[in-house]
Amino acid sequence: MLVNSASGSNTPEALDSLSNCLSQHSLEVERTIRFPDDDLPTPSDLDSAGVQLLVIYTGDGTLNAAIAALDGWGGAVLVLPGGTMNLLSKRLHGDRENEEIIETVAGGGGRRVRPIMACCEAGTALAGLLVGPGTRWGSVREAMREFDIAGMASGAAEAMAEMTGDAMVCAADPALGSQEGYPLIEMTPGEHGIQLDAFYADTPGDFAAQGWAILRRSFREGPHKRLGVVEQITIESADGSPLELLIDGEPEKLGPSGVFTMAACGVDLLATGNAD
Numbered sequence: 001m002l003v004n005s006a007s008g009s010n011t012p013e014a015l016d017s018l019s020n021c022l023s024q025h026s027l028e029v030e031r032t033i034r035f036p037d038d039d040l041p042t043p044s045d046l047d048s049a050g051v052q053l054l055v056i057y058t059g060d061g062t063l064n065a066a067i068a069a070l071d072g073w074g075g076a077v078l079v080l081p082g083g084t085m086n087l088l089s090k091r092l093h094g095d096r097e098n099e100e101i102i103e104t105v106a107g108g109g110g111r112r113v114r115p116i117m118a119c120c121e122a123g124t125a126l127a128g129l130l131v132g133p134g135t136r137w138g139s140v141r142e143a144m145r146e147f148d149i150a151g152m153a154s155g156a157a158e159a160m161a162e163m164t165g166d167a168m169v170c171a172a173d174p175a176l177g178s179q180e181g182y183p184l185i186e187m188t189p190g191e192h193g194i195q196l197d198a199f200y201a202d203t204p205g206d207f208a209a210q211g212w213a214i215l216r217r218s219f220r221e222g223p224h225k226r227l228g229v230v231e232q233i234t235i236e237s238a239d240g241s242p243l244e245l246l247i248d249g250e251p252e253k254l255g256p257s258g259v260f261t262m263a264a265c266g267v268d269l270l271a272t273g274n275a276d
Helices: 012-024 043-048 060-069 087-093 098-106 133-145 149-164 204-215
Strands: 002-004 033-035 053-058 076-081 111-113 116-120 123-125 129-131 169-173 184-190 193-199 224-230 232-237 243-247 250-254 257-264 268-271
Touching: 002 060, 012 053, 012 098, 053 060, 060 076, 060 087, 060 123, 076 087, 076 098, 087 268, 116 193, 123 243, 129 133, 129 257, 133 184, 133 243, 169 184, 184 224, 193 257
Parallel strands: 002 033, 002 053, 053 076, 076 268
Antiparallel strands: 111 268, 116 123, 116 184, 116 257, 129 184, 129 243, 169 232, 184 193, 193 224, 232 257, 243 250
């Protein structure tokens, strides 16, 4: 089992409860990998230990890194909701809680899937990828998690300035939506391709609504427009500045133009709901 004490749900009590639940359903935990104190497992690590099922109980960022490190492994990964938002778990299991997911898998009801990812030079996203100056609100969210009041204040001011500035991003090839750009474009990988949603902020009320939606990672509650579903898209910065990204919640950067494509996950994930 892979856990991360910095993830939203990884309290000692929660880990004990999870271990007991797995044991009660005949899924004994042979070893607990505590990232980042322990290295992420590789396919050879798991194969040499005879492991065929890896349970990951972390947030989306650690999940992303762990699944990338397991590319090509022949076993299966059971993703459990161990973070704050648990977007990948919801994609695989819906809103099911740990006990229900584990019971279903132990009973043989889990299906191996390789969901579509959104990909670029900076990394791959299994849950969602955001592009644009609006991603600065991600640093505000992290400050909120750490109860960093000064960081929240300075981050909010910076994010607001970015959203009202010139560093907008646009879907350039194919050309979709306004070519003047948006403060934020969300890419959601799914069965039919990459869904694009552009978020805008034209009035003070829009800015407040959009910032609050991003802080809670409830992006579609902010003002937005559906641009379509694509297999590949080029996103460009309107003023030539670097593209700022959040890949499954983790910040990254690209040059002023980036190509985003779709690809299947490189390892089997167990799904108990309507996975894409």
